[in-house]
Amino acid sequence: MGRELTVALVGATGVVGAEFLRCMAERDFPVGDLRLLATKRSEGRELNFRGQPHIVHETTPDAFDGADVVFVSASTAASLELCPAAAERGAVAFDDSSAFRQQEGVPLVVPEVNPEDLRQHNGIIATPNCTTVPLVLSLHPLIQDRALTRVIADTYQATSGSGGAAVTELREQNAAIAGGATIDADQISEYPKQIANNALPQVDVFLDDGYTKEEWKMLAESRKILHLPALPLSATCVRIPTERAHAIAVHADFDRPISPAEAHQRWTAQPGLRVVDGRAAGEWPTPLDADGIDETLVGRARVDSTNPNGLAYWVVADNLRKGAALNIIQMVEWMLDDGCL
Numbered sequence: 001m002g003r004e005l006t007v008a009l010v011g012a013t014g015v016v017g018a019e020f021l022r023c024m025a026e027r028d029f030p031v032g033d034l035r036l037l038a039t040k041r042s043e044g045r046e047l048n049f050r051g052q053p054h055i056v057h058e059t060t061p062d063a064f065d066g067a068d069v070v071f072v073s074a075s076t077a078a079s080l081e082l083c084p085a086a087a088e089r090g091a092v093a094f095d096d097s098s099a100f101r102q103q104e105g106v107p108l109v110v111p112e113v114n115p116e117d118l119r120q121h122n123g124i125i126a127t128p129n130c131t132t133v134p135l136v137l138s139l140h141p142l143i144q145d146r147a148l149t150r151v152i153a154d155t156y157q158a159t160s161g162s163g164g165a166a167v168t169e170l171r172e173q174n175a176a177i178a179g180g181a182t183i184d185a186d187q188i189s190e191y192p193k194q195i196a197n198n199a200l201p202q203v204d205v206f207l208d209d210g211y212t213k214e215e216w217k218m219l220a221e222s223r224k225i226l227h228l229p230a231l232p233l234s235a236t237c238v239r240i241p242t243e244r245a246h247a248i249a250v251h252a253d254f255d256r257p258i259s260p261a262e263a264h265q266r267w268t269a270q271p272g273l274r275v276v277d278g279r280a281a282g283e284w285p286t287p288l289d290a291d292g293i294d295e296t297l298v299g300r301a302r303v304d305s306t307n308p309n310g311l312a313y314w315v316v317a318d319n320l321r322k323g324a325a326l327n328i329i330q331m332v333e334w335m336l337d338d339g340c341l
């Protein structure tokens with residue numbers, strides 16, 4: 001038998017935490033000892049992993065003693081405190097928040113794109129934002145032999161991207177509307193406005209230049225992962241009333257043309273991607289198609305009618321899985337194979 005890991009999971013009771021447990025169980029991930037951690041509120045809760053009950057404990061840095069890997073999927077404030085604490089204790093912390101993504105010396109990785117970056121770290125490794133992951137995964141095979149000159153990316157993001165409480169709020173608003181009611185201010189807490197029957201062009205806070213932080217993350221993170229520090233990328237991030245999986249309408253410009261057929265070939269050869277690209281009813285990928293699966297789905301490829309060197313397409317991925325838990329699990333698997341963990 002290969003090496004088994006001592007794994008600490010911070011945020012075990014959250015929606016990403018639940019996905020970590022599912023993905024590790026499905027993939028035969030080498031878990032020896034598993035420590036499930038959350039806040040004091042969850043102390044004593046029982047969660048199942050591979051058919052065995054595990055008790056959730058309040059997170060304290062001592063829980064990281066002897067851990068090989070610590071998955072931190074809680075909040076930015078928790079990450080800022082807990083990731084360094086895990087690294088100080090000799091574990092490698094894998095962080096799901098945006099706290100460390102832009103820090104020098106912290107790898108920001110999609111394993112199918114820039115796995116070698118995992119070899120140099122100081123005990124903290126970051127996973128990208130859940131919209132950046134499918135975007136860079138779809139661009140990567142297209143730019144092996146041509147330069148990317150500009151990207152426009154507009155997102156359609158599910159409520160689970162804001163955590164379990166946002167999904168509950170959407171369901172409650174949907175139920176109220178189905179019962180004939182209108183939504184009052186006291187039924188709105190997770191978003192600035194009603195999410196049911198709506199589309200909100202604000203994800204995360206506004207920055208001085210009028211973009212939101214989510215839009216800035218897509219720019220800064222794509223540059224770091226693709227090693228293209230000057231990449232021009234403009235995003236509009238929109239929250240829509242779905243529960244799971246984020247979609248992105250992408251317009252990518254290159255230094256020379258790429259046909260949809262060539263793009264299909266590249267995407268088909270790229271691990272982690274699946275082409276779903278036809279015109280008949282349902283032959284294009286939707287968030288429901290991507291819900292609960294590992295692969296990122298890509299379709300609607302066409303030459304951009306405003307630029308012969310441009311390709312327009314549509315990409316969809318499960319934000320909790322490839323956008324968060326699965327991406328981290330794949331990093332650990334790559335590092336174990338490589339011998340750098």
Ligand SMILES: NC(=O)c1ccc[n+]([C@@H]2O[C@H](COP(=O)([O-])OP(=O)(O)OC[C@H]3O[C@@H](n4cnc5c(N)ncnc54)[C@H](OP(=O)(O)O)[C@@H]3O)[C@@H](O)[C@H]2O)c1
Nearest residue numbers: 011013014015016038039042073074078096097161163164
């Ligand atoms: N949702 C996504 O699509 C997505 C994608 C990429 C990254 N992320 C990031 O992943 C993290 C978790 O998101 P989520 O969607 O799973 O949120 P969630 O459903 O709201 O769950 C939050 C989890 O974190 C725990 N927690 C909160 N503060 C903590 C603290 N100070 N110490 C220890 N545990 C704490 C909560 O424990 P209690 O249950 O005890 O309160 C809960 O288990 C966030 O940093 C988020 O930005 C999310």
